[in-house]
Amino acid sequence: MSLLEFVNRMLGKESTSSKNIAKERLRLVLVHDRASISPQMLNKLKEDLIKVISNYMDIDEDSMEVNLSQDDREVALVANIPVMKMKRDYSTKG
Amino acid sequence: MGEVIVVTSGKGGVGKTTTSANLGTGLAVAGHKVVLVDTDIGLRNLDVVMGLENRIVYDIVDVTSGNCRLRQALIKDKRFENLFLLPAAQTKDKNAVTPEQMRELSAELKQEFDYAIIDCPAGIEQGFKNAIAGADRAVVVTTPEMSAVRDADRIIGLLEAAELSNPKLIINRIRPQMVKRGDMMDMADILDILAIELLGVVPEDESIIISTNKGEPAVMDHNAKAGEAYRRITRRIRGEQVALMNLDVPEGLMDKLRKLVGLR
Incomplete structure (x- = not known):
């Protein structure tokens, strides 16, 4: 965890959390999957x-x-x- | 007339067999006559999870190919009179059974049992097509990982294409600590992506490994969190309205600090 990430988490910001990255990546991949x-x-x-x-x-x-x-x-x-x-x-x- | 429920997931290792064993046992505890059907031909495991591996004489392929009668292949559970297992064949391949044979088998099981729980193999090939052929409803198991959710999405599409509409979702192995710090997708995230109805959430729990070691489904363990989750899911399958399990973790040092500085 970088210092910036750490500070962000201390402040309760979630933008850098890995789940949001996962969600965004999934959303994109599923668009293509569903449209095959x-x-x-x-x-x-x-x-x-x-x-x-x-x-x-x-x-x-x-x-x-x-x-x-x-x-x-x-x-x-x-x-x-x-x-x-x-x-x-x-x-x-x- | 009973009901045939297929437990599926696409990706392997997310807990299909554990879920099947626990749903089946849970329904048997509730007094229903239940049969567990392992359709993972060549890679059977439901027998081990149920602790019945030493009692197998005939298997599903013997039944569908007419080598024996259904009654001869059914293994009675050690603990419950009204719970049975139809094991998969270990030495044959997945093409040893056809969807048509599975439809016939499912119809026969429905005459005898209140519930037939079908444990589907991983993948989307022949084994999957066989497993869903005779099913009335489908349960999709996923974990909060990208790969599992992606495969679940594919499975939902295939189930709907096969006219098994409205599959229900079980989110397995949730780790509340990771969800809390934003490093694991939570229930809402996954439901938002998959857009299907939730059947239940099961927390990650060491007792699952222990119960599998012993061959005793966790649903019977009243001290296990996962057992409680499966008991609730079982009741939902029977049509009851049951609240979701509380998976909140106690406040950590971080939260207390944040509160102290007035950030939350």
Whole structure:
């Protein structure tokens, strides 16, 4: 136990306690377990999404976020994709 | 018509067999006619925990394959007239029994007994599928460790997929001191993560090892904390409303210091 941890515990703060670390890690791991999707697969999904969306608009790939979020026993795929520029109407092209 | 309850966990070593032995014995003490079924083929242990290892003649595979009649394979407990054990086979493999055979066996046991407690093997393969095949309800055992809780979550998903909905949770081996200093997940943390109903909490207790050494389930030991926990769980299984055990630890030096400086 480091000195900081010790002082925190003396003060009754729990933020550094290992159970909170366990809880947070579990929460994350279970989101993936329950959706039966691996981080690798999520990355691939992200790449595919970029490919498809890029046909229609320019997006900020670096700040794009694709995550699984969990609510009780439900899991949702939440994507936050900043749009930089719309492309011209696709159907009128060529 | 009796009821078949499967005790499962996913991860090994969290206390499935101990829980099965104590639930079964507890229900027998309460006057029910009970059979304990060990489905951990190849790694049987319920016989040892019950102290009945020297009486085995036939096993579950002999029954399902028609080598003997159910009655011949059942071992009567030393202490209770109304408690029986159907031991697992030690020399065969898990595929020696099929889910269909387990369903038939469960149906037969329900005719004879008030409760059949099925001790499930660790894992999610054939042995697990067999153990849950004929069950009416499921109990999931976990400890407050990440790996056990994670596996419990997987098991809950598989039970629900197999239409054994509303499994109940037993949190085993809680160490109140560690919970208190924030180094072990407590009941609320685990329930929050797994989102299922609680059947009971069992504190870590040396008397479990001692009772296993002797082959006498802790539920019979009125001085053991874990025994008290299992007695309460048994009553809940019978449908009674029983308060949770008080697992608070006495105030330590730290708390007194904190109070003194007015931090709490």
